[in-house]
Amino acid sequence: MEKVGMLIDTTLCIGCYACEDACAERWGFPTTPDAPHELSAIKNTAVQQWDDVYVPHLCMHCEEPTCASVCPVGALKKTEVGPVVYDSDKCIGCRYCMQACPFQIPKYQWGKLNPKIMKCDMCYPRIQEGKAPACVEACPVQARIFGPREDLLQEAYKRIRENSGNYYPRIYGVQEAGGTSILYLANKPFEQLGFKTNLPQHPLPLLTWNVMSKIPNYVFWAGTLLGGIWWITKRREEVRQYERKLKKTDEQNHG
Amino acid sequence: MKIPRLTFWKAVFWIIVAFGLWATVIRYTQGLGGATHLSDRFPWGLWIGFDILCGVGLASGGFVMAATVYIFHLDHYKPILRPAILTAFLGYILVIGALLFDLGRPWNIWHPVIMWNPHSVMFEVGWCVMLYTTVLALEFSPMVFERLNLEKPQRVLHAITIPLVIAGVILSSLHQSSLGSLYLIVPEKLYPLWYSSNLPYLFFLSAVAVGPAMITIESFFSSRAFHREIELPLLSQLGKVTVVALAVYLVLKIEDVLGGNLFSYVFTFNLEGILYWAEIILGVIVPIVLLSTPKVRRDKNWLFASSLLVVLGFILNRMNVSITGIERSAGVSYFPSWMEISITFMIVALGFAAFELAARYLPVFPAEIVRAPSGEDEVEIVSFKEIPVESKN
Numbered sequence: 001m002e003k004v005g006m007l008i009d010t011t012l013c014i015g016c017y018a019c020e021d022a023c024a025e026r027w028g029f030p031t032t033p034d035a036p037h038e039l040s041a042i043k044n045t046a047v048q049q050w051d052d053v054y055v056p057h058l059c060m061h062c063e064e065p066t067c068a069s070v071c072p073v074g075a076l077k078k079t080e081v082g083p084v085v086y087d088s089d090k091c092i093g094c095r096y097c098m099q100a101c102p103f104q105i106p107k108y109q110w111g112k113l114n115p116k117i118m119k120c121d122m123c124y125p126r127i128q129e130g131k132a133p134a135c136v137e138a139c140p141v142q143a144r145i146f147g148p149r150e151d152l153l154q155e156a157y158k159r160i161r162e163n164s165g166n167y168y169p170r171i172y173g174v175q176e177a178g179g180t181s182i183l184y185l186a187n188k189p190f191e192q193l194g195f196k197t198n199l200p201q202h203p204l205p206l207l208t209w210n211v212m213s214k215i216p217n218y219v220f221w222a223g224t225l226l227g228g229i230w231w232i233t234k235r236r237e238e239v240r241q242y243e244r245k246l247k248k249t250d251e252q253n254h255g
Numbered sequence: 256m257k258i259p260r261l262t263f264w265k266a267v268f269w270i271i272v273a274f275g276l277w278a279t280v281i282r283y284t285q286g287l288g289g290a291t292h293l294s295d296r297f298p299w300g301l302w303i304g305f306d307i308l309c310g311v312g313l314a315s316g317g318f319v320m321a322a323t324v325y326i327f328h329l330d331h332y333k334p335i336l337r338p339a340i341l342t343a344f345l346g347y348i349l350v351i352g353a354l355l356f357d358l359g360r361p362w363n364i365w366h367p368v369i370m371w372n373p374h375s376v377m378f379e380v381g382w383c384v385m386l387y388t389t390v391l392a393l394e395f396s397p398m399v400f401e402r403l404n405l406e407k408p409q410r411v412l413h414a415i416t417i418p419l420v421i422a423g424v425i426l427s428s429l430h431q432s433s434l435g436s437l438y439l440i441v442p443e444k445l446y447p448l449w450y451s452s453n454l455p456y457l458f459f460l461s462a463v464a465v466g467p468a469m470i471t472i473e474s475f476f477s478s479r480a481f482h483r484e485i486e487l488p489l490l491s492q493l494g495k496v497t498v499v500a501l502a503v504y505l506v507l508k509i510e511d512v513l514g515g516n517l518f519s520y521v522f523t524f525n526l527e528g529i530l531y532w533a534e535i536i537l538g539v540i541v542p543i544v545l546l547s548t549p550k551v552r553r554d555k556n557w558l559f560a561s562s563l564l565v566v567l568g569f570i571l572n573r574m575n576v577s578i579t580g581i582e583r584s585a586g587v588s589y590f591p592s593w594m595e596i597s598i599t600f601m602i603v604a605l606g607f608a609a610f611e612l613a614a615r616y617l618p619v620f621p622a623e624i625v626r627a628p629s630g631e632d633e634v635e636i637v638s639f640k641e642i643p644v645e646s647k648n
Binding site: 040041066069070071072073074075090091092093094095096098099100102104107108110111112113114115196198199200204205207208209211212215218219222223226227229230233234236237240 | 283284285286287288289293294295296298299322325326327328329330357358359360361363364366367370371372373374375376377378379381417421424425428429433436437439440441442443444455
């Protein structure tokens with residue numbers, strides 16, 4: 001199965017929130033019609049409003065997810081087909097994924113005594129059955145479409161080409177944080193719609209792998225260096241012991 | 256049975272513990288949400304910023320002194336080695352205790368032993384802390400075995416001291432720097448005055464600088480509590496280690512400003528700018544000037560004051576990295592709840608109490624040099640002796 005993704009065309013979204021309800025149903029969350037439309041521990045997709053534009057948000061399912069790279073026990077993993085999934089059995093609740101995610105996606109069950117991280121999983125169980133994510137199926141205007149990431153990219157470029165007056169000529173998600181499975185189109189610059197546009201255009205895990213990969217080497221040369229210093233300076237100990245012996249014999253002779 | 260006198264400090268201790276226990280009950284019956292001011296936008300707070308980041312750094316005296324005595328063979332520092340090891344050992348136990356409060360699922364704290372992600376800095380920190388706490392336990396155990404008069408274990412430990420100390424230095428340098436590496440992955444979140452590719456080196460250097468300062472402060476408190484003289488000549492020399500470490504730290508900080516063209520940030524006196532200057536001036540520049548002056552180093556009170564500045568500057572720096580530097584990008588301002596604060600105080604207070612108990616019942620401090628009545632002959636210190644100290648407080 002090819003790597004899948006989602007293309008979200010914000011010029012089509014009408015803000016009906018059907019996707020939020022479908023997501024809540026799939027996860028078994030209570031529907032909270034009065035709650036603000038923000039991602040939370042009981043909302044894995046949320047449609048924000050920026051003047052006359054509606055912007056659906058969810059986990060970006062990065063190609064090289066920062067969350068998966070920082071998790072000490074590997075509770076978050078990028079599946080082969082694309083979705084980044086969470087195994088709560090492994091989780092220790094350190095919340096590094098929350099701290100590290102450049103899109104600030106993972107939310108926490110702060111009020112629970114056995115808390116989990118909450119985020120969209122692109123309906124991974126449904127995908128494995130050949131179905132589309134619940135939010136995609138629920139969308140009445142096909143603002144969200146689902147399929148192989150490559151095809152979605154082509155579709156996005158096509159829309160920009162054929163309807164250039166209608167679209168800001170960039171696809172968000174091609175290179176942000178090294179590329180994401182969720183791609184966005186809009187009719188104005190993305191920073192005007194609350195998107196983070198100051199992100200590195202390479203995967204963030206590289207920043208720590210630079211350091212981590214050098215550790216085994218460090219252990220060996222530092223161990224050798226410290227052993228060497230011990231060896232060079234142990235003469236002091238030998239001199240001390242010799243002087244002590246001399247002092248003793250001295251005292252014995254004069255005592 | 257005599258009722259022990261309740262002195263001021265003992266009362267303070269029990270009040271702190273009482274609040275801490277109350278907060279503990281809230282933490283484990285109402286979860287992190289009920290006990291902290293942490294939120295989705297601000298998942299790491301006081302317990303990470305102070306208890307973990309500062310706690311681990313302030314316990315660095317252990318590996319610094321162990322290396323000094325055993326690797327560099329500077330034997331005359333032996334009198335302050337054991338207190339440093341004790342401080343470090345207790346420090347790491349307290350850090351693990353703090354983790355049991357901060358982790359959302361503390362009963363899973365052992366998971367990194369069998370669930371591996373070598374890409375994660377936190378995985379490496381977890382393993383290094385586990386292994387190093389073991390090393391510290393082994394370095395601490397001779398004090399227990401001596402007290403119990405068990406010769407065989409003492410001999411075994413003596414034989415493995417050098418490899419143990421080398422392992423300790425390697426493990427310490429790895430995780431002290433890795434606490435800084437934790438923040439390498441958030442370049443867009445950490446305020447430019449603190450984000451740098453030098454974070455691992457900065458964290459390591461500040462740990463080395465604060466080790467001798469903590470040892471000095473601990474010596475002062477112990478000298479008052481146990482009525483013994485501080486080893487001023489040794490502590491004066493150690494002050495130089497702090498100077499050098501801080502000087503290299505300052506060079507790296509300047510490199511960061513030049514290399515990252517941070518002048519506009521450095522000279523913007525918003526909250527971040529002010530706190531940045533505070534940590535650099537009070538925690539780095541002033542201590543460098545003070546501790547490089549022999550008159551300051553050789554004066555008991557000036558040495559204590561300078562060491563205190565180093566420690567306070569260190570704490571301010573780590574709180575700046577973890578809290579101040581993150582607030583702007585998080586879009587919220589964070590202040591710990593009374594429960595977070597009282598649990599932190601309780602952990603520190605328990606550390607003081609444990610140190611006092613250990614120093615009373617174990618051969619931590621060397622016997623004083625005894626002078627013969629005539630004042631002419633000196634008895635050399637040949638072994639550590641237990642000091643029978645009356646319960647004063």
